[in-house]
Amino acid sequence: MLKKFLAIVVISVLVTMVNLVNAETPKPGGSINVVIQPEPPGLMLGLVQNGPTQMVAGNIYEGLLRYDNDLKPMPSLATKWEITEGGTVYTFNLKKGVTWHDGKPMTAADVVFTATEFLPKGHPRWRVTKTNVTKIEALDDYTVRFTLKQPFGPFLGAFEVGSMPIIPKHIYAGTDFKSNPANNHPIGTGPFKFNEWKKGSYIHLVKNENYHIDGQPYLDEIYWHVIPDAAARAVAIETGKVDILVPGSIEYWDIPRLTKRDDICMTSKGREFFAPHCWMWINNRNAPMSDKRFRQAIMYAINREFVREAVWNGMGGIPTGPISSKTRFYDDDVKKYPYDPEKAKALLKEMGYDGTPVRLLPIPYGETWQRFAEVVRQNLQDVGIKVKLVATDVAGWNQKQNEWDFDLAFTYLYQYGDPALGVARSYITSNIAKGSPWNNVGGYSNPKVDELFANAAVAYPDAKRQELYTEVQKILAEDVPVAWLLELDFPTIHKCDVQNLISTGIGVNNGFVDAWLNR
Amino acid sequence: MARAGQTFSFLLRSSFLWCDVNKLVFIGKRLIQAVFVLLFIVVLNFFLIRAAPGDPAQVMAGEAGAGDEAYVEQLREKFGLDRPLHEQLFRYVGGIITLDMGYSYRQEQPVAKLIFERLPATLLLTGAAFLVSILLGVLLGALAAARVGRWADSLITVVALIFYATPLFWIALMAVLLFSVQLGWLPGFGMETVGAGLHGLAHSLDIVKHLILPSLTLGLFFMAIYARMTRASMLEVVDLDFVKTAKAKGVHPGRIWRVHVLRNAILPVVTLAGIQAGQLVGGAVLTETVFAWPGIGRLMFDALLQRDYNLLLGVFFISSAMVILFNLVTDFFYTLVDPRIELK
Numbered sequence: 001m002l003k004k005f006l007a008i009v010v011i012s013v014l015v016t017m018v019n020l021v022n023a024e025t026p027k028p029g030g031s032i033n034v035v036i037q038p039e040p041p042g043l044m045l046g047l048v049q050n051g052p053t054q055m056v057a058g059n060i061y062e063g064l065l066r067y068d069n070d071l072k073p074m075p076s077l078a079t080k081w082e083i084t085e086g087g088t089v090y091t092f093n094l095k096k097g098v099t100w101h102d103g104k105p106m107t108a109a110d111v112v113f114t115a116t117e118f119l120p121k122g123h124p125r126w127r128v129t130k131t132n133v134t135k136i137e138a139l140d141d142y143t144v145r146f147t148l149k150q151p152f153g154p155f156l157g158a159f160e161v162g163s164m165p166i167i168p169k170h171i172y173a174g175t176d177f178k179s180n181p182a183n184n185h186p187i188g189t190g191p192f193k194f195n196e197w198k199k200g201s202y203i204h205l206v207k208n209e210n211y212h213i214d215g216q217p218y219l220d221e222i223y224w225h226v227i228p229d230a231a232a233r234a235v236a237i238e239t240g241k242v243d244i245l246v247p248g249s250i251e252y253w254d255i256p257r258l259t260k261r262d263d264i265c266m267t268s269k270g271r272e273f274f275a276p277h278c279w280m281w282i283n284n285r286n287a288p289m290s291d292k293r294f295r296q297a298i299m300y301a302i303n304r305e306f307v308r309e310a311v312w313n314g315m316g317g318i319p320t321g322p323i324s325s326k327t328r329f330y331d332d333d334v335k336k337y338p339y340d341p342e343k344a345k346a347l348l349k350e351m352g353y354d355g356t357p358v359r360l361l362p363i364p365y366g367e368t369w370q371r372f373a374e375v376v377r378q379n380l381q382d383v384g385i386k387v388k389l390v391a392t393d394v395a396g397w398n399q400k401q402n403e404w405d406f407d408l409a410f411t412y413l414y415q416y417g418d419p420a421l422g423v424a425r426s427y428i429t430s431n432i433a434k435g436s437p438w439n440n441v442g443g444y445s446n447p448k449v450d451e452l453f454a455n456a457a458v459a460y461p462d463a464k465r466q467e468l469y470t471e472v473q474k475i476l477a478e479d480v481p482v483a484w485l486l487e488l489d490f491p492t493i494h495k496c497d498v499q500n501l502i503s504t505g506i507g508v509n510n511g512f513v514d515a516w517l518n519r
Numbered sequence: 520m521a522r523a524g525q526t527f528s529f530l531l532r533s534s535f536l537w538c539d540v541n542k543l544v545f546i547g548k549r550l551i552q553a554v555f556v557l558l559f560i561v562v563l564n565f566f567l568i569r570a571a572p573g574d575p576a577q578v579m580a581g582e583a584g585a586g587d588e589a590y591v592e593q594l595r596e597k598f599g600l601d602r603p604l605h606e607q608l609f610r611y612v613g614g615i616i617t618l619d620m621g622y623s624y625r626q627e628q629p630v631a632k633l634i635f636e637r638l639p640a641t642l643l644l645t646g647a648a649f650l651v652s653i654l655l656g657v658l659l660g661a662l663a664a665a666r667v668g669r670w671a672d673s674l675i676t677v678v679a680l681i682f683y684a685t686p687l688f689w690i691a692l693m694a695v696l697l698f699s700v701q702l703g704w705l706p707g708f709g710m711e712t713v714g715a716g717l718h719g720l721a722h723s724l725d726i727v728k729h730l731i732l733p734s735l736t737l738g739l740f741f742m743a744i745y746a747r748m749t750r751a752s753m754l755e756v757v758d759l760d761f762v763k764t765a766k767a768k769g770v771h772p773g774r775i776w777r778v779h780v781l782r783n784a785i786l787p788v789v790t791l792a793g794i795q796a797g798q799l800v801g802g803a804v805l806t807e808t809v810f811a812w813p814g815i816g817r818l819m820f821d822a823l824l825q826r827d828y829n830l831l832l833g834v835f836f837i838s839s840a841m842v843i844l845f846n847l848v849t850d851f852f853y854t855l856v857d858p859r860i861e862l863k
Contacts, residue, residue: 031714038821041579041625050582124580124590178597183627199636200813202713223713227811231692235700235707395573395826398581402591435588437581 026218030517032498033242034508035233036203036224037249043194043203044183045165046114047122054162055246056203056224058509060101061165061188064092064111064144065156067505069272071328071417073156074504077106077166077189078144087151087460094142098212100168101193108138113169115146121177129158129421151460154418160273161190161510163416191217191513200226211513218516230366234258243498246508247271247490252313252368258493265496268315268489270507275324275422276488278412280360280376281401284481285443289358289407293351295480298408299337301344301383302376304485311371317487321477322423324487327415329456329469334477344383357386361400361409364393373410376485401437412488413438417505419469420457427481428453444481546847553843560839561615561832565608568828574600575625575826598624598828611832620836621829623822630833634815638837640710641814644737645803647730651738653792656745657785663746664753665776675746683743691736691809698732705732708811733810737803741795745788752784759783785856793849797842 036056042048045057064078073081078092098106115136119126132155135147148155158164166189171182186194189212192205203224207217225242227233234254236242238261247270250258259266280298288294304318323330360380362373377387387408392400400406415422425431428450431440449472456468492508494501501507503514576594595601599610614621620630663675682690699707706712706729717725756762757780765775804816815834822830 033713041582041825042627050579127590178627198813199633200640200817201710201811204714221714225709225713225811226813227708228808228817229708229811232695232708232809232811235695239700239703239707241706241708392572393824394581395571395578395824397573398577399573402577433588435580435591437577 026499026516027518028215028218028516030219030519031221031223032219032244032512032515032517033223033225034244035227035236035242035246035249037227037233037246039200039226040203042183043186043197045162045186045188046118046167047178047183049123049125049162051248054506054509056205057165057186057188058161058190058506059192059205059222059512060186060190060194061161061167062190062510063159063161063164063166064094065159066510067157067160067273067417069269069502069505071157071272071505073159076159076161077111078159081156083156087153088148090146090148090155091139092144092146094144095212096142098189099210100170100189101187101208102168102171103210104168104170106166106168106189107141108144109141110166110169111144112136112138113173114164114167118167118172118177119164123164125416125421126158126164129155129163150458152420152458153460153462153465154416154420154457157417157421160506162506190510192222195221202226213513217513219512222512230254237264237493237495240495243495244501244508245493247492250491250493251366252311252315255313255315255491255493263496264493266491266493267502268491270492270502270504270509270511271490272326273417273505274414275326275417276412276414276490277319277322277324277484278410278486278488279319280483280485281406281409281411281442282480282482283404283407283409283442284445285404286407288351288353288356291351292479293347294353295483296337297344297347297351297353297383298380298385298483299480300340300347301385302379302483302485303339305339307372307375308486311368311375312486312489315489315491317489319484319487321473321484322427322482323419323469323473324415326487327423328418328462329466331466331470331473333470334474336477337480341379341383348384353384355384355386357388358407359390360387361390361392361397361406363410363412364397369410372485398437401441402435404434404441404443408483409441410485411437411441420453424453424457427476442481444479446475446479449475449479542851549847549850553840553847556843557836557839558612558615561612561836562608564832564835565611568826568831569604571826573826574598575828576600578825579625611829615836620833623827623830625825625827626830630829633818633830634833634837637813637815637818640812641803641807641816643726644730644733644806644812644814645798647734648737648741648803648806649792649795651734652741652795653745653788655738656742657749657781657788659742660746660749661753661776661781663750664757664780667750667754672750676750679743679746681743682739683747687736687740688805688809690739691733691806694732694736695809705729707732710813733806733812736810737806741791744791748787748791749781749784752787753780756780756784782856786853789849789852789856793845793852796849797845798838 036052038052040048040050040053040056043053043057043060045053045061062077064076066074066076068074077095077098079095080093082091094108094111100106115130120130132148132152133146134149137145139145168187171187172180191208191211193208195206196204205222207220211217227236230251233245233249237245237258255266258264282289282295282298284290308314308316308318317325320332320336321334360373360377363369373389377389380387401409413422413426425439427440427444429445432443432445433439452468452472456465456472459465459468492502497518499516499518501511501515503511575598576591579594580591599607611621623630623633626633659675663672666672695707698705710726710729711722712725715725762775762779765779803814804820806812807814807816808820819831819834822834
């Protein structure tokens with residue numbers, strides 16, 4: 001009897017192990033259908049950096065590094081890297097045998113060309129990062145060295161494909177980059193090659209048969225479908241016409257209905273590098289916003305937990321300050337602003353707020369954002385702040401921020417994994433300038449904050465950086481230059497038989513190399 | 520035999536009309552007018568678009584996620600927005616006169632290429648909707664008039680009212696919910712089954728399958744109008760003396776309705792059809808958006824949001840030209856339907 005029992009147990013364990021192994025073994029082949037919205041204006045990632053372009057073209061091009069979900073660097077086109085000379089010299093060893101989609105070899109010359117000639121012309125983020133660099137040189141065909149003026153902590157985080165896509169020198173050198181015909185047929189080293197783009201309808205990528213990782217990618221092809229209507233996108237995955245809804249393509253009230261189904265899964269992973277941080281700009285230049293008590297009153301007045309539950313379907317985090325909890329050097333030991341309308345009213349009374357109405361500019365990205373603005377308006381009006389919602393489209397929203405023509409304005413920005421890359425720009429005095437919605441639009445100026453951010457960017461080692469960022473977070477939480485609203489969660493919705501889609505901190509942007517279909 | 524003779528006679532008359540010198544003079548005058556009207560529309564739209572807040576440089580810099588003032592200025596220079604306004608206008612109008620609609624700096628493609636890539640999809644959709652609406656509308660209107668006061672008349676009237684009153688996007692979404700999600704009979708988006716590798720007849724049938732829901736959705740609104748208009752117009756004509764004479768002479772009732780009543784009642788429908796046909800290019804934005812149909816309407820809407828000035832102006836130019844052309848065709852059609860009408 002005992003022998004029989006033991007036999008059953010052993011067989012069960014063996015069967016389970018076989019199933020587990022089968023479940024984990026990627027199956028090659030298959031075609032995958034993904035939604036992309038809005039349609040990218042172009043796929044040449046060195047010239048166009050908007051979200052949809054990064055999602056599609058991030059699978060055509062590659063960077064020197066990838067980053068896991070904890071934002072630790074992983075090899076990509078670079079297999080090894082070394083930081084020496086007190087953090088001022090970065091040496092990358094490139095993978096040998098990598099070829100462009102046209103068969104030519106990828107070498108250090110391409111990296112140097114990309115970093116010194118191509119990207120400085122059309123890539124605003126790399127242009128700013130490069131100001132920290134004194135020399136970029138190819139030591140041989142497979143070794144590149146970056147020499148910095150001084151240590152720059154976030155530098156190793158600047159090599160993901162959207163921040164620094166490697167561009168083929170043999171195609172672009174000596175040409176007008178913006179009108180080069182290759183822009184309409186992008187050539188990269190990535191796991192997928194561009195095949196066809198039927199404007200308004202779909203973009204078709206096919207497997208790179210000569211990809212530099214044996215056996216990958218597993219998928220044969222990807223179809224990116226352009227579906228402008230949110231309801232139609234939800235229907236598309238329900239009816240099985242698409243397999244993946246990328247982050248930002250689903251209205252939050254559709255999520256419970258979709259994820260209730262057995263065949264549809266959801267993940268919040270894959271946005272750690274971006275860590276979208278949502279806040280309300282407060283125009284610090286004008287009364288009553290120029291009074292710190294008014295700004296603090298706003299923070300106490302907004303019921304952020306309710307907003308998260310009612311508008312964002314319970315998704316997202318409550319921020320404590322300028323740095324997201326997903327970004328390096330986050331510290332929550334700062335002044336907190338729990339929902340407390342009475343405290344808000346007390347502050348407004350103390351400052352003598354006279355009831356001057358303020359204009360609130362919502363983000364015109366869809367119905368969820370409109371509801372968000374309406375809830376916030378209601379919260380503010382409950383404490384006596386009269387709010388008028390301003391209607392505009394995306395271009396108008398950009399312009400009003402560029403021209404500082406607002407009192408309160410919703411926004412969200414990406415943090416790019418490091419405060420020096422994605423946080424400081426919103427709070428430093430040198431970034432107060434008309435013409436961009438992504439700099440210090442609110443006009444906050446504090447010399448101490450400027451000094452802390454500047455020092456933290458170049459401090460070495462990381463422990464020193466943490467000290468400085470902790471101090472700056474405390475100051476900003478007290479001053480409330482902006483009203484931090486939500487750490488956004490942009491989930492990826494996908495058919496459950498799509499496996500291993502999110503393998504990095506930028507998710508679908510470069511995840512299809514590892515994805516496979518369990519069908 | 521008699522019917523073939525009638526058809527031949529109709530075509531012969533049409534050709535005589537075409538060769539008539541007066542008609543040629545009429546066409547010439549209208550074409551000259553068209554040139555000035557189009558130029559006026561181009562100039563007006565040029566200024567109207569620029570009155571909207573924001574410009575393409577700001578939109579693209581915003582999308583880059585980290586643009587600064589220098590980047591915006593770089594884009595403005597690329598788009599030619601740093602030039603004085605009058606210079607931008609003269610450059611654009613100069614191009615239009617030579618039928619050069621300019622370049623979309625956002626999409627890095629000639630505007631003409633972008634428009635003519637998408638135009639066939641819109642013409643297919645709106646053409647199908649036009650045919651559905653006019654054929655169904657006239658048929659139902661005639662049926663209602665012939666059965667006036669009876670249940671068929673009431674049913675058609677109520678149905679027409681429902682489709683006239685219900686917002687187009689609602690009809691579209693409900694159609695998708697029913698026929699695509701619940702029943703699974705028809706596709707809910709797109710113009711074709713992507714990746715199916717279909718060719719020839721199979722591909723054409725696939726497109727037709729995708730066309731059914733959007734064209735019906737778009738056509739039902741106008742169908743309602745045609746039905747009501749046809750019914751009202753026929754009921755006016757049916758009481759006229761020549762119809763009574765035809766009845767008294769013992770002419771078959773079907774022939775009376777078709778040849779005498781409908782033919783004389785159709786002019787208001789022709790007018791409306793001309794107006795609808797003129798909107799073939801730009802009038803399907805909602806339908807194209809809900810059904811992800813890759814047409815001009817969506818291209819225009821996206822260009823508006825992105826402030827892609829050249830592309831937007833190009834679409835306006837093409838749709839204005841279509842309106843003028845279809846107005847001209849409608850005027851000619853009047854004379855074919857009723858030879859008593861003269862073109863002046």
